[in-house]
Amino acid sequence: MIAVHARYRGREKGRAAVVERSAEALGTLPGIGAFEILGVEDIRTIADTPEASLNLIMALLSDGSWAIGLGFADSEANALATASKAVGVKAGQVRVVVDKQGATTEASDIAAAFALLAHVLHKRTFEGREATSLVRRGLNQNEAAAELGISKQAISQRLHAAGWPAEQAGWQLTLNLITRAADQAD
Incomplete structure (x- = not known):
């Protein structure tokens, strides 16, 4: 089971x-x-799949106001407790705990992958967030350009400047790591 615990650290x-x-x-x-x-500031849930947990954490990281704990365990109750133990105090960070003997490597690898993804996300301009959001929703570059009223070349430049290729590679790497950790925790 995979659980996510998030603690709001924003200034709202x-x-x-x-x-x-x-x-x-x-x-x-x-x-x-x-x-x-x-x-007042904590939420937690169970994710049905590794991909669902990754998408949730990416949304939380994009906001930049959440400290995130990711927990893996053999049952829902244990996963929730593990995620709660993992949640840190600093916004934009993901701490990971895999409730399995000798699983420190998996946890540190996943946390490192999220640190890299968070770096890419936090460097984005408004225009970069706008462009990547449209492409992430499934629009191709021509459709995204039309939606924004800009040229295909401009959308391509925005995606490149926003680190879209790095995000895609990091997303796939992180998904692979989460999938392995989830398989081992079950």
Whole structure:
């Protein structure tokens, strides 16, 4: 089982309302269960698949206001507890705990991959976030350019400047690592 625990570290007023709205919005992602809201700034949930957990964490990292714990264990209760133990205190960081004997390498590899992805995400301009969002939703470059009212060359330049190829490679690497850790924790 895979669980994600996130702690809001942003500066918005009305933290509880921000956390509640975020939990509601993130709960609509495919493969993500309903969130449990813990106190004022913590949420946690179970992810149905490695890909669902990765997409959830990418959304949290994109926001930049969440400290994230990713937990792997043999049962839902153990995965939730493991994710809660993993959550750190610094926004934009992912800590990982795999509840399996000798699993420190998997956990550190996954955390390292997320650190690289977070770096790419945090360097993006508004235009880069706009372009990558459209392509991530499934639009090709011609469709994304038309949506933004710019040329195909301009969308290509925005994607390149936003680190889109690096994000795609990092996403695939992280998915492979999460899949292996989930298989070993079961």
